[in-house]
Amino acid sequence: MEIVKCGNIKILVSEKLKGVKHGFTLRNGGVSEGDFGSLNLGLRRGDNPFKALRNIEICTDEMGLNKERLTLTYQLHTKNVRFLKEEDIGKGLIREWGEGVDGVVTDMLHTPIMTYSADCVPTLLYDGVRKMIGAVHGGWRGTKENIIAEAVRVMAENGCERENIIALIGPAIGICCYEVSGDVGEAFCEKYPTMVKRMPNDKYMVDLKGITACQLREAGLKKENIENSNICTACENESFFSHRAQKGRSGLLGGFIQLD
Numbered sequence: 001m002e003i004v005k006c007g008n009i010k011i012l013v014s015e016k017l018k019g020v021k022h023g024f025t026l027r028n029g030g031v032s033e034g035d036f037g038s039l040n041l042g043l044r045r046g047d048n049p050f051k052a053l054r055n056i057e058i059c060t061d062e063m064g065l066n067k068e069r070l071t072l073t074y075q076l077h078t079k080n081v082r083f084l085k086e087e088d089i090g091k092g093l094i095r096e097w098g099e100g101v102d103g104v105v106t107d108m109l110h111t112p113i114m115t116y117s118a119d120c121v122p123t124l125l126y127d128g129v130r131k132m133i134g135a136v137h138g139g140w141r142g143t144k145e146n147i148i149a150e151a152v153r154v155m156a157e158n159g160c161e162r163e164n165i166i167a168l169i170g171p172a173i174g175i176c177c178y179e180v181s182g183d184v185g186e187a188f189c190e191k192y193p194t195m196v197k198r199m200p201n202d203k204y205m206v207d208l209k210g211i212t213a214c215q216l217r218e219a220g221l222k223k224e225n226i227e228n229s230n231i232c233t234a235c236e237n238e239s240f241f242s243h244r245a246q247k248g249r250s251g252l253l254g255g256f257i258q259l260d
């Protein structure tokens with residue numbers, strides 16, 4: 001993946017999705033200030049919601065996305081993934097889901113979807129044969145519950161071949177900075193021993209992006225169709241929002257994708 005200029009903002013994009021409108025946002029080019037500066041996309045983070053809404057609009061305008069049909073996740077660390085119906089359009093933004101929906105999948109054209117995060121793992125999915133996209137949020141809970149496999153299952157149930165699906169794992173906190181308590185670390189130890197590191201204080205360092213990549217492989221994606229950004233939001237906090245590095249006061253970055 002590489003960071004490119006997109007009008008007045010910068011986005012992280014992949015060559016694998018060339019020709020598809022997509023990207024993970026950085027912190028620049030928005031109207032928010034301070035800890036939320038400047039492109040916070042979170043409506044419930046303590047930032048002025050009108051500024052966050054304006055930032056979302058800046059993203060859709062610069063990326064050429066159809067803002068009238070933008071649909072967001074509503075992230076409550078569930079493993080719920082929804083295949084969008086027409087009545088779901090706009091949910092997470094101008095209408096409520098009514099429950100946690102941490103992943104969305106659609107085959108509708110001109111209907112951008114977005115997942116948001118600041119340390120958790122945002123993943124974008126794309127099947128260029130069946131023409132279907134997904135946007136998924138995975139923190140440690142969602143990753144433990146394997147929400148990414150659930151998203152792949154929903155895509156397969158709706159006609160995708162797993163070997164055609166491409167996955168982009170966006171910026172998230174890395175094993176260098178993601179320390180968790182013993183019980184959280186142990187939840188991943190047995191299955192992904194190379195993705196966790198036990199520390200002398202009995203805490204663990206965890207590679208959530210690496211685990212997500214493993215889970216995508218287990219779910220039937222080809223190795224060459226999985227791209228890991230390998231960006232640590234805490235190490236690169238100047239460019240990306242990080243909940244941990246900013247001690248809980250941070251904005252949110254977004255992962256957007258749209259079919260045309």
Ligand SMILES: [Zn+2]
Pocket residue numbers: 173174175176177178232233234235236
């Ligand atoms: Zn780091």
